Amino acid sequence: MFAKDAAVLQGTVELLVLKRLSSGPMHGYGIARWIETATEDVLRVEEGSLYPALYRMIRKGWIKGEWGTSDNNRRAKFYRLTKAGERELAQQTHGWARLSRAVTRAVSSTDL
């Protein structure tokens, strides 16, 4: 998943991470699996690049990482949304919806 041209899709990855974490804490592997499933593997590239994105989001104060225990009883770092992250999700979702509506309208327009 994740396009090689990460710069273009960085905002998209962040939005997806925020979206996933809005339903509860999850570790990096779990987030990668959810993105793969939810996007029907469209963004399939190197999963490792998810991590720098996560740590940048921590620095922005949107998410927090805490160590916990995974389903199969392994120690894993779980990320959860902060209040700032919730606000960011709402904003980005709104922005994405407007953008995609606009782009969809533009590309499907016959009025050239």
Place this chain on the structure above:
Amino acid sequence: MTRDPREEIDDEVRFHLEQLTREYVARGLGPEAARRAAAERFGDEARVRSTCTSLLAADRAAETRRTLMNVSWLDVKLGLRMLRKYPWLSAVAVIGMAVTIAVGAGYFTVLGIFMDSTLPVDGGDRIMLIETRTISGPDAGDRDGVSPHDFAYFRAGLKSFTDPGAFGEDTRNVLTADGAASLARVVSMTASGFRLMRVPPMLGRSLLDDDERPGGADVVVIGYDEWRRRFGGDPAVVGTAVRLDETTHTIVGVMPEGFMFPVRHQYWVPLRLKGTETPDGSPSLRMFGRLADGSSLAEARAELAAAGERLAASFPQSHALIRPQAQPYTQAIMGVPGPEAELAVRSLQFGVSLLLFIIAVNVAILVYARTATRIGEIVVRTALGASRMRVVSQLFVEALVLSSIGAAAGLAIVTFAFRVLREFLKWSPDQAEKAPFWFGPGIAVSTGTIVYVAALAVIAALIIGVLPALKATGKHVQARLQQVGARGSGMQLGRTWTALIVLQVAIAVAVLPGALHNAHQFMRLGFRDPAPVANDMLRGRLTMPQGAMPEQAWRARFTERTAALAQRMEGEPEVAGITFADNFPGQERYGDFEVEPSGTIEAASTRVAPNLFDLFDVRLLAGRGFTASDARRGSTAVIVDQTFAQQLAPGANVIGRRIRYASADSARVNPWLEIVGVVPAFAGSFTAPTGFGAVTPRIYHASALGDQTPVAFVVRVKGGDPLRYAQRFREITASVDPTMKLEDLQGVIVWWKHETQFFTMLAVAILLVTASVLLLSAAGIYSMMSFTVAKRRREIGIRTALGADARRVLAGIFGRAAAQLGTGIALGLIAAAALESASGGDMMGGHALVLLPTVVVIMFTVGLFAALGPARRGLAVQPTEALRDE
């Protein structure tokens, strides 16, 4: 726990890869193929690791900065909230700490002034004073100056001092060219004193070694203040003449402002040794010197000791019992007894600081009990990921808030106390004039004091906050998680804390008797009533500078003018009478009297005008009063007070008994004096006694006007505030003789209040400290009891449910606490008895039989009251409720 970022990222990446590998294995790949596939899917592992590690490390650093800045402010707010939430505990802790910190800071500051070993001049820490000290015999420990002979000997021989010098001082009449006269303290000093100070003169020159030559010109160097005051700041003053007593001196220089070495002097004349001094000369000089470059104080002391031994060997008659000693100049002048005293005084400082330690431990007990009630909060926070350090630091900051408020209150107390003390000292002009020049602004809160107080506050916060916090966040904290739901905290008031409470009760019992006794004594001194007639009296000293007059003519004139003044004053309509004495009653000289047939009585003696007893409303108890003929020279009649009579012959008639001044010189005996009358012990009703030992016996001689100068006088008015007439008296005095002066003119009652105020202040200080110790004892007992009740709530509930009488259950519980209280009291009593015997009976003044039971009653009462609240709570425990909590 904070882990290394690299390790943390490694773990995270490893977890991801393992999960991916498992996924591929589940899809049917072999382990090795699965691992390869996972690695490929993950991408550039090394790059991810390094990017994430540096991002995480940067995040950590930012977090730490944020924590230090924001979280500690949050902690401060939490601390303030805690103060509000536990107002009683906070009040007790703040009061206890404030009083102790005030005592510590006050002692520290005053000590600093006295112990400061540095003169405020270039290299002032190396300037020493050399004195002699009596090493054995009845005067052992007494300090004195050095004789001119010894000074010459030391000056010639000592290598470890540069610029050795000496000074002697006396009071002389200063007569300027315009005829104005004044008294001044004139110091005869070696020229080296000026070199020692390294301060150049402002005008002309300072003294030179050549000036010390016997027969040299009479020169004087004057100080800045006198130059301005007496010489109008005349820039051409150098070369003019000024008379000091009979001798005309030429002014050769003016020293700059602030120069007053050696003590607070303004006139310097050369010290001249004749060169024929003998070893038995009187120790009239004080010797000083600067430690030579490369010499330490210890080396200088060793050299001086060797020189002292040589003197003692050469002149055993005069020097067998005395040895020279060197001490930092400032300390010696301030009267710090000797090198060994410094250690004693410092250890006392340590003791005073220890007092704070005890108080802080007490507060820690209280805070521990409070922390115990918050164990749930601590456990939950730990579970949520707060590190132990974080929880401990929060509790530390909370404690720091508490101790800082205590410290601020303590500083406020000490600032106020210093203001009162400064006013007190300012009032006595004598003391202000004699204070050494470096005494500066005097007693005030200094930067050093504030640093000391801040250090005390931090140490107290460490004890108060960190001790309970470490205990509460110990390794069992996880285990307590289960207990949090229940009301019991799961924390124990362990053996250490119980021992501390017992110890603190013991200390309170040990120090209480002495404190109560002293406070009572000071109160008695502070709240004494003066004689009613004191309200109508003005007192002061009458002086008349001798100027150029020959001794006899001057005395005759003083006698004549004093008599004229007395006559004028008695002629005033408001004046009931005037009387004289060499010293005001209560401020006499002390001496030993031999009594016939044998024995000695230490007593104070005064020479009084024959009419003094009448004017003071003192009625004779036996014998007769003084007549004019008793005032003649050679008269042997004396009047003693009742205290003296009681010591001489309890209950018997002492009229006609003979006494005489003891003489230190066995070859010379003083003439016998005959007791002709007995008066009540009245002096203590006019001058507040300054000690609370036995009342001093007193004897009175009759004296005629003019026998002594200056002379103390008392004017009694017919009513109203005597101070109203002060100005009138000054005018009359000036009109009788313009050179005559009334000094320290003051109402007897004003003086009295001033003297007693000091004792009231001391009593208040002692009571304040005592009360804070008691308060903390009560608080300690209270928290112990509260804790016990809280801990055994369930037991009380069950036993009550089973039909036990709650009172009996409670009695069982409190029995243990009472036993601890009893142990503390018993230990304290033993300590008090030990202290009493160590102090030679001074601590309780022989009132142990009254004081000790009183203290026991006080402690039990305090304990009882402290236990009341917890007991009520214990009785209120509802069995059903207590059990439901579980």
